[in-house]
Structure formats: structure tokens, C-alpha cells
Amino acid sequence: MPHLVILYTPNLDARCDMGALCRQLADTMIAQRDEQGQAVFPVGGTRVLAYPAAHAAIADGGAAGQAAGGSGDYGFVYLNLRMGSGRSSRVHESVGQALTEVAKAFFDPMMGDQAIGVTLQIDEGTEVFGVKHSSLHPLFS
Amino acid sequence: MPHLVILYTPNLDARCDMGALCRQLADTMIAQRDEQGQAVFPVGGTRVLAYPAAHAAIADGGAAGQAAGGSGDYGFVYLNLRMGSGRSSRVHESVGQALTEVAKAFFDPMMGDQAIGVTLQIDEGTEVFGVKHSSLHPLFS
Amino acid sequence: MPHLVILYTPNLDARCDMGALCRQLADTMIAQRDEQGQAVFPVGGTRVLAYPAAHAAIADGGAAGQAAGGSGDYGFVYLNLRMGSGRSSRVHESVGQALTEVAKAFFDPMMGDQAIGVTLQIDEGTEVFGVKHSSLHPLFS
Numbered sequence: 189m190p191h192l193v194i195l196y197t198p199n200l201d202a203r204c205d206m207g208a209l210c211r212q213l214a215d216t217m218i219a220q221r222d223e224q225g226q227a228v229f230p231v232g233g234t235r236v237l238a239y240p241a242a243h244a245a246i247a248d249g250g251a252a253g254q255a256a257g258g259s260g261d262y263g264f265v266y267l268n269l270r271m272g273s274g275r276s277s278r279v280h281e282s283v284g285q286a287l288t289e290v291a292k293a294f295f296d297p298m299m300g301d302q303a304i305g306v307t308l309q310i311d312e313g314t315e316v317f318g319v320k321h322s323s324l325h326p327l328f329s
Numbered sequence: 330m331p332h333l334v335i336l337y338t339p340n341l342d343a344r345c346d347m348g349a350l351c352r353q354l355a356d357t358m359i360a361q362r363d364e365q366g367q368a369v370f371p372v373g374g375t376r377v378l379a380y381p382a383a384h385a386a387i388a389d390g391g392a393a394g395q396a397a398g399g400s401g402d403y404g405f406v407y408l409n410l411r412m413g414s415g416r417s418s419r420v421h422e423s424v425g426q427a428l429t430e431v432a433k434a435f436f437d438p439m440m441g442d443q444a445i446g447v448t449l450q451i452d453e454g455t456e457v458f459g460v461k462h463s464s465l466h467p468l469f470s
Numbered sequence: 471m472p473h474l475v476i477l478y479t480p481n482l483d484a485r486c487d488m489g490a491l492c493r494q495l496a497d498t499m500i501a502q503r504d505e506q507g508q509a510v511f512p513v514g515g516t517r518v519l520a521y522p523a524a525h526a527a528i529a530d531g532g533a534a535g536q537a538a539g540g541s542g543d544y545g546f547v548y549l550n551l552r553m554g555s556g557r558s559s560r561v562h563e564s565v566g567q568a569l570t571e572v573a574k575a576f577f578d579p580m581m582g583d584q585a586i587g588v589t590l591q592i593d594e595g596t597e598v599f600g601v602k603h604s605s606l607h608p609l610f611s
Contacts, residue, residue: 236527322586445606449601
């Protein structure tokens with residue numbers, strides 16, 4: 189933990205490099221610091237995974253966008269970060285704002301041409317069981 | 330918010346039009362009204378995304394289905410709606426029932442030929458951070 | 471319910487048979503027994519779905535792995551089991567340990583060559599609405 193999962197409409201793959209967004213978000217996560225200046229997330233535990241949907245239906249399907257002179261080919265991106273519990277609300281806020289800035293900088297140039305909705309949410313894990321097994325973490329310790 | 334994510338076994342894509350189901354579910358979400366007659370979900374914030382699994386294992390893998398004279402090629406569909414917190418249980422129930430009716434009407438004609446399990450659950454979001462950034466919502470305000 | 475969803479980096483598909491892992495995990499879930507010797511999970515309600523990401527960014531992107539003499543082509547697997555609420559913590563622990571053993575046996579032979587992180591978490595569902603509709607469950611009752 190943490191991991192950030194991105195669910196999105198497949199029409200966005202033709203308009204941007206989602207792999208590059210994953211990298212930018214991971215770098216931003218790695219750079220986060222808490223109130224004591226400590227890294228919020230371990231490098232080896234930082235993961236971003238992005239999934240274009242195979243099928244999607246967004247809003248009214250395009251009518252309002254076409255009525256406004258656009259294509260009606262709406263886009264949607266949902267970014268969900270699940271992080272371990274116990275962090276302060278200040279850390280949640282600063283992490284959320286940092287990731288939001290990355291997402292805005294990435295999608296804003298596309299938003300004029302296309303109606304796109306971007307939602308970012310952070311959940312604290314409430315798992316009743318959790319285990320990590322890794323040959324990745326040791327590279328960073 | 331809200332969004333409805335559908336996870337399903339890939340064998341169902343050959344038997345039905347999941348994109349059409351997404352549209353039906355989105356239309357149903359948009360049509361929902363609360364006790365005061367107000368729309369439960371904003372049009373611009375209504376999203377349905379469907380994902381066939383790349384790999385899956387269902388139940389016993391097919392033995393019981395074959396023993397019953399079927400193909401043993403089980404199907405499974407999981408529909409998960411995440412909506413904002415604060416709605417009444419009556420709204421949860423009516424939204425859930427409406428979506429269930431759509432899913433039943435869609436899958437029932439297939440269920441005689443194939444053993445299919447359909448599960449629908451609604452979660453209230455408990456996010457510790459959330460932000461929306463959109464050129465889509467303004468089309469509907 | 472239950473269902474186990476596996477999210478992973480797409481580079482792992484060339485190195486292992488994720489479909490076989492799904493089957494092993496489903497068989498393990500079906501074999502679980504509670505304190506009274508009863509099956510924890512119904513056979514017809516046991517589902518494992520696996521999804522390789524289309525895009526991913528893991529840890530530092532590979533630099534530490536290359537510095538250590540490896541490829542830097544990190545792998546990541548996230549296994550998330552969602553089960554109904556109301557089970558004892560002892561059941562959560564025994565189910566989690568059983569699934570962990572399967573995942574370790576499956577990935578350990580690959581972990582020497584490749585830096586791979588495996589995380590397994592069990593969540594209890596907290597849905598505000600849930601319905602099941604199935605021609606699959608009746609095969610097992």
C-alpha cells in the first residue's frame with residue numbers, strides 16, 4: 189500500500205498518454221511528505237494501475253454535448269487512491285491536492301475540445317486482513 | 330459521483346451487448362427521484378463502466394453445470410454502484426430495486442441456457458478526500 | 471458473495487498463467503471451513519476475476535532494480551477479497567492465510583528473477599443495498 193487505480197472511458201487513450209499520467213502520479217506520491225517531513229508512502233509500495241473500460245455510458249450519452257456544438261463524445265476518469273489507515277486529515281488533504289494538480293495539468297488541455305469529468309477520491313483501507321509479500325520492497329530499504 | 334462499475338466474466342460479451350446494458354443502467358440512474366421528487370443523481374455525474382476480466386474462475390469450474398446437462402461455462406456479473414453518502418435508506422432501496430430490474434430484464438433471457446450469477450451492491454463512499462474537475466457537468470447546469 | 475478481484479501489472483501475463491492462479495484461489499476459497507466446520511463460502515458464490523492493467527507505474531520505475539543488476543521491470547499484484555460481513559476475525563485470518571499461501575507458492579518461483587510485490591487484503595462488504603439473482607447458485611443447493 190498505497191495504490192492508485194484509474195478507471196476511465198476508452199476514448200481517452202487516443203487523446204493522451206495514460207502511461208505517462210501513471211508515472212507522474214507515482215512520482216507525486218513518492219514525493220509526498222507528512223508533518224514531520226517523512227515520506228508518506230514507501231517507494232517500493234507505490235503503484236498506479238490504469239484501466240480503460242471495455243464499455244461505458246456517460247451522462248446523457250452525448251445529446252447535451254452535441255447541442256452545445258461539441259462531439260458529444262464524453263470522457264470520464266476516476267482516480268481512486270487507497271492508502272493505509274492512520275494518517276492525519278492534513279496528510280489526506282495535501283496528498284489529494286497534489287494528485288489533483290497533476291490530474292488537472294494533464295487533462296485541462298483536453299477539456300476545451302471534449303467534455304471530460306475527472307473525479308479523484310482517497311479511501312482509507314479498512315481491511316480485516318492484509319499481507320504483503322515482496323521482492324520489490326527490499327530494493328528500497 | 331455516482332458511478333457504477335461492472336466486473337464480469339469475458340464469456341458474456343459473445344452473448345449480449347454490455348454497452349447497451351451500460352446505457353440502460355445510466356438512463357435508469359438519471360431517472361431516479363428521491364422522496365421530494367428531486368433527481369437522486371446529477372446527469373453530468375452519472376457514469377457506468379464495464380470491465381470483462383482477462384482471467385476468471387467461477388464456482389467449481391463447470392462440473393456441476395455439466396452434470397446438470399449444461400455447458401459448465403458459467404457467467405458472473407458484479408454491479409457495484411458507489412454513491413455519495415447521506416442519502417436515505419429508502420433512496421438506496423429504490424435505486425437498488427430499479428437497477429436490479431434492469432439487470433434482471435437484461436440477463437434473464439440468457440439464464441436458461443447458461444448458469445449466470447448476477448450480484449448488485451450499492452456502497453456509500455467513505456472517502457477522506459474527494460475532488461471533481463469537469464468540463465462535463467457544466468453542460469447540464 | 472464472496473468475490474476476489476486481482477489487479478496486476480500486464481508484464482506478468484508473459485511469465486505465469488493467471489487463469490491457473492484464479493482456479494487455485496477459487497478452489498482454496500471453496501475449501502475454507504469455519505470454527506463449526508461449515509463452509510465459509512458457498513460454491514456457487516465463489517468468483518475470482520483477474521485484470522491486467524493497460525498502463526502502470528510501479529515504485530521508481532525501474533532504476534533501483536537496474537542498479538541491483540536486474541531488469542527494473544517490476545511486477546505488482548493486488549488481490550482483494552470482498553466477503554459478506556459478520557464472520558469472525560479468526561475466519562478472516564484463516565482465509566487470508568490460506569490465500570496468501572497459494573499466492574506465495576505461485577509467485578515465489580518468479581521473485582528471484584523479477585522484483586514483484588504481492589499484496590492481499592480482505593474487506594468486509596458494507597453495502598447499503600445488495601441483491602443476488604442467479605441461475606448458478608441453484609446448481610449447488
